[in-house]
Ligand SMILES: CC(=O)SCCNC(=O)CCNC(=O)[C@H](O)C(C)(C)COP(=O)(O)OP(=O)(O)OC[C@H]1O[C@@H](n2cnc3c(N)ncnc32)[C@H](O)[C@@H]1OP(=O)(O)O
């Protein structure tokens with residue numbers, strides 16, 4: 810994030826851009842090629858963005874991310890190609906948005922504040938504030954499992970004891 814913040818500062822004014830050009834080249838090579846993270850320096854990101862496992866994280870330069878958000882690995886935030894051949898706008902993400910791993914958020918959509926996006930979600934429609942969404946396509950998830958007993962729940966399962974033949978556990 811520090812590398813991004815410096816690059817973002819360099820892109821704020823033309824004079825900083827020309828003075829900071831060597832740094833911007835370094836930023837792209839190091840962050841894109843070696844860290845496999847594409848956060849273009851023009852992206853607007855609020856304070857306290859956390860990257861938990863930032864590998865394979867790609868976003869478009871028009872993306873806007875609010876404050877106190879969390880991103881995980883293998884996440885894509887960007888535009889989509891329109892029927893006419895052009896491209897849509899890119900997502901605008903609110904404050905306190907927590908995205909699981911392997912999430913795709915595409916198109917000219919808005920993700921509200923205090924939203925959780927489940928791992929593996931494909932989000933193509935706007936999400937209102939205070940929602941948890943998951944799935945492909947992402948929809949608000951059922952909260953029923955919080956009270957409903959799970960059929961496959963094993964009361965006797967002890968994760969500290971190895972199961973089966975393998976003496977060190979199953980994975
Ligand atoms: C190395 C690492 O550990 S990196 C960390 C990787 N972890 C993540 O990315 C976690 C992201 N978090 C999630 O995906 C969570 O499941 C959340 C935030 C979406 C939801 O969590 P909770 O509110 O606790 O929901 P809960 O587990 O009770 O599930 C509610 C329902 O949604 C379903 N659901 C939960 N997550 C998902 C998901 N990602 N995709 C599809 N369905 C899901 C559940 O199966 C359940 O369905 P049911 O009502 O039919 O039984």
Ligand SMILES: N[C@@H](CO)C(=O)O
Nearest residue numbers: 861862880881882910
């Ligand atoms: N694995 C945790 C934090 O490292 C998470 O992604 O939520």
